[in-house]
Amino acid sequence: MTQPQTTTSQLPPSASPVTRFLRATELDTRLLGMVGALVAIWVGFHLVGYLNNGFGAFLTPRNLWNLSVQTSSIGIMACGMVLVIVTRHIDLSVGSMLGFTAMIMGLLQVEILPQFIGLGNPAIWVITCIVGMAMGTLIGAFQGALIAYGRIPAFIVTLGGLLVWRGAAFLVARGRTISPVDANFALLGGGPYGSVGEIGSWIVGILACVGILWMLIHGRAQRHKFEFPLRPMWAEVLLGVLGCGIAIGAVLLVNAYPWPRGIVNQYVAANDITLPEGGTLFISHGFAIPVLILLAVGIAMTFIMTRTRFGRYVFAIGGNPDAALLAGIDVKWMTVKIFALMGFLTGLSAVVASARLNSATNALGTLDELYVIAAAVIGGTSLAGGIGTIYGAILGAFVMQSLQTGMVLIGFDAALQNIVVGTVLVLAVYIDTLYRAKSK
Amino acid sequence: MKNPNTGTPLVELRDISISFGGIKAVDHVTVDLHPGEVVGLLGHNGAGKSTLIKCLSGAYQADAGEIFINGEKVTIENPRDARAYNVETIYQTLALADNLDAASNLFLGRELVSPLGFVDDARMEAETRKIMARLNPNFRKFNVPVSALSGGQRQSVAIARAVYFNAKILIMDEPTAALGPQETQMVAELIQELKSTGLGIFLIEHDIHAVMDLCDRAVVMKNGQRVGCVNVGEVTDEDILGMIILGKKPPQAY
Numbered sequence: 001m002t003q004p005q006t007t008t009s010q011l012p013p014s015a016s017p018v019t020r021f022l023r024a025t026e027l028d029t030r031l032l033g034m035v036g037a038l039v040a041i042w043v044g045f046h047l048v049g050y051l052n053n054g055f056g057a058f059l060t061p062r063n064l065w066n067l068s069v070q071t072s073s074i075g076i077m078a079c080g081m082v083l084v085i086v087t088r089h090i091d092l093s094v095g096s097m098l099g100f101t102a103m104i105m106g107l108l109q110v111e112i113l114p115q116f117i118g119l120g121n122p123a124i125w126v127i128t129c130i131v132g133m134a135m136g137t138l139i140g141a142f143q144g145a146l147i148a149y150g151r152i153p154a155f156i157v158t159l160g161g162l163l164v165w166r167g168a169a170f171l172v173a174r175g176r177t178i179s180p181v182d183a184n185f186a187l188l189g190g191g192p193y194g195s196v197g198e199i200g201s202w203i204v205g206i207l208a209c210v211g212i213l214w215m216l217i218h219g220r221a222q223r224h225k226f227e228f229p230l231r232p233m234w235a236e237v238l239l240g241v242l243g244c245g246i247a248i249g250a251v252l253l254v255n256a257y258p259w260p261r262g263i264v265n266q267y268v269a270a271n272d273i274t275l276p277e278g279g280t281l282f283i284s285h286g287f288a289i290p291v292l293i294l295l296a297v298g299i300a301m302t303f304i305m306t307r308t309r310f311g312r313y314v315f316a317i318g319g320n321p322d323a324a325l326l327a328g329i330d331v332k333w334m335t336v337k338i339f340a341l342m343g344f345l346t347g348l349s350a351v352v353a354s355a356r357l358n359s360a361t362n363a364l365g366t367l368d369e370l371y372v373i374a375a376a377v378i379g380g381t382s383l384a385g386g387i388g389t390i391y392g393a394i395l396g397a398f399v400m401q402s403l404q405t406g407m408v409l410i411g412f413d414a415a416l417q418n419i420v421v422g423t424v425l426v427l428a429v430y431i432d433t434l435y436r437a438k439s440k
Numbered sequence: 441m442k443n444p445n446t447g448t449p450l451v452e453l454r455d456i457s458i459s460f461g462g463i464k465a466v467d468h469v470t471v472d473l474h475p476g477e478v479v480g481l482l483g484h485n486g487a488g489k490s491t492l493i494k495c496l497s498g499a500y501q502a503d504a505g506e507i508f509i510n511g512e513k514v515t516i517e518n519p520r521d522a523r524a525y526n527v528e529t530i531y532q533t534l535a536l537a538d539n540l541d542a543a544s545n546l547f548l549g550r551e552l553v554s555p556l557g558f559v560d561d562a563r564m565e566a567e568t569r570k571i572m573a574r575l576n577p578n579f580r581k582f583n584v585p586v587s588a589l590s591g592g593q594r595q596s597v598a599i600a601r602a603v604y605f606n607a608k609i610l611i612m613d614e615p616t617a618a619l620g621p622q623e624t625q626m627v628a629e630l631i632q633e634l635k636s637t638g639l640g641i642f643l644i645e646h647d648i649h650a651v652m653d654l655c656d657r658a659v660v661m662k663n664g665q666r667v668g669c670v671n672v673g674e675v676t677d678e679d680i681l682g683m684i685i686l687g688k689k690p691p692q693a694y
Contacts, residue, residue, distance in 0.1 A: 222562045226563070228565070307558040312540075312559055315540060315544075316540060316544075318537075319540055320535070323533075323535040323536055325499075325519070326535045327535070327549035327550075328518065386537070
């Protein structure tokens with residue numbers, strides 16, 4: 001009887017343990033590299049803070065929780081930017097689009113809807129979100145149509161968009177700041193009330209574990225059915241333990257960050273609870289809602305990119321637009337759809353960003369396009385097209401945000417922060433180029 | 441001499457013209473193709489062979505002329521239409537997405553999907569393994585992007601794509617241009633095998649020896665016009681070269 005083939009069975013016996021490990025687990029070396037970079041940034045800032053101020057502020061539940069919330073807005077848009085860049089386009093307008101849609105949503109929920117359905121009506125946030133996302137989708141589709149059918153380069157169309165939508169945001173509100181937003185809407189931006197709490201976080205964590213295990217088991221069954229090489233059992237177990245470990249670790253982390261005392265007192269007063277003798281209540285934040293939105297977007301987009309025809313065509317167009325056309329793919333219509341999706345995610349991101357700020361300001365989203373593009377590129381999306389992953393872009397967004405947060409924590413000058421971020425971007429792409437050249 | 445075939449042709453391109461910016465790339469050309477037949481399309485670079493054939497594969501639309509498949513007039517506006525008539529094309533550039541693996545390329549635009557409508561990568565890979573076992577048994581690189589494949593391996597992916605979907609009419613645009621001798625032999629054998637199953641093949645080819653070996657008839661084009669058609673068995677390679685280079689029609693041509 002023959003041994004079933006495994007992913008390591010074709011390796012020569014001389015292969016190093018590292019090669020063996022990577023081949024067995026089928027982990028992406030790029031992914032490991034990015035996680036390594038992220039850990040290095042985190043530990044580095046923590047140590048620097050510890051040495052300079054005698055207190056490392058980075059690796060605390062509070063900071064990491066905030067980091068996760070701050071990453072959400074950029075991360076959501078970065079998921080869409082992956083598709084845009086993979087198909088050899090670029091979108092420079094997302095920051096301005098975010099500002100414009102946020103402003104429209106601000107006006108709608110603060111000045112228009114309350115007149116008709118009353119202040120505090122629970123439908124306000126729903127209508128506002130739908131309008132905001134629909135608006136983003138339409139703007140994206142319009143720009144996509146100009147690119148695909150008007151044959152204007154994406155760089156130019158979206159550069160125009162960058163100016164147009166920023167100006168439009170100013171015009172519709174005459175430069176005012178619209179605040180405060182609807183109370184329900186504000187929950188979508190996070191904060192103590194905009195988080196799912198201890199039990200909610202455990203539910204999310206357990207669902208994640210179940211999902212990871214199901215994927216591993218189902219994947220193995222599929223491979224078995226079609227007689228493809230299997231991962232060795234130890235590698236499967238390791239991946240399962242690792243995945244579930246990360247999920248549970250994240251839950252423990254967000255649950256370790258309690259509500260601030262002021263909010264607890266407010267909550268206690270409002271709900272008529274008696275505080276325990278002399279102490280205060282420990283109420284966990286749990287996952288913030290914007291982080292869960294990012295998680296959902298990440299999963300949905302990964303699914304779209306890897307499991308649907310749409311995603312397959314995105315990669316095909318990026319790899320060889322002529323081949324895609326000859327294979328009967330409607331490349332122009334695909335371009336419209338891709339930019340519409342980018343617009344939809346920008347609208348969603350505008351919800352998160354303005355809810356977090358509890359206002360719509362004229363400057364909201366300024367320079368976001370560059371952070372979003374940087375996140376996608378640091379995450380391994382190739383500007384030459386055809387290559388990119390959603391998880392990479394989200395990790396890239398975390399890297400960018402970690403750098404910024406870390407520099408603020410240790411008191412870097414704002415000018416110096418920009419220098420560091422810019423340098424890291426260039427360096428990351430250079431390393432990526434070297435990596436690709438070597439792995440070819 | 442005359443066309444030895446009788447009955448309804450599999451394909452007839454009748455009086456096709458197409459021009460780009462005032463240049464007549466194809467000028468009132470008529471060709472036909474019968475089941476089980478290999479028709480060579482010959483001519484210099486720029487003679488209009490590829491352009492003509494792209495009207496059949498859906499990449500271009502002719503300005504004038506008609507296309508008949510099995511005697512019925514058809515309109516082919518895009519590659520999807522062509523595929524619907526079982527016209528498969530192997531392009532000179534192979535038309536592969538370099539960043540995707542063999543299975544994704546083979547099924548590009550015609551992905552196998554699960555009942556829920558999601559792409560079924562496992563089944564596509566299994567099907568690809570099956571067809572490759574027949575066409576190129578040495579092929580092992582199923583899980584890498586096709587950019588990592590050799591010219592011959594890429595060619596076999598392109599051929600597998602045409603064969604898998606039960607082509608009735610196969611267009612091959614210089615299928616052996618990038619190949620070594622052994623792989624060229626493989627393609628030649630494949631052409632014979634496909635021909636014996638009743639396919640009609642249009643073969644665009646520069647190598648005159650390959651034409652003499654593989655084709656039943658040869659149509660020569662020059663400057664967008666049809667010089668003539670010969671039954672390959674009745675002429676020498678000198679005759680055909682004369683048609684290509686000088687546009688001189690031998691007495692056997694029609």
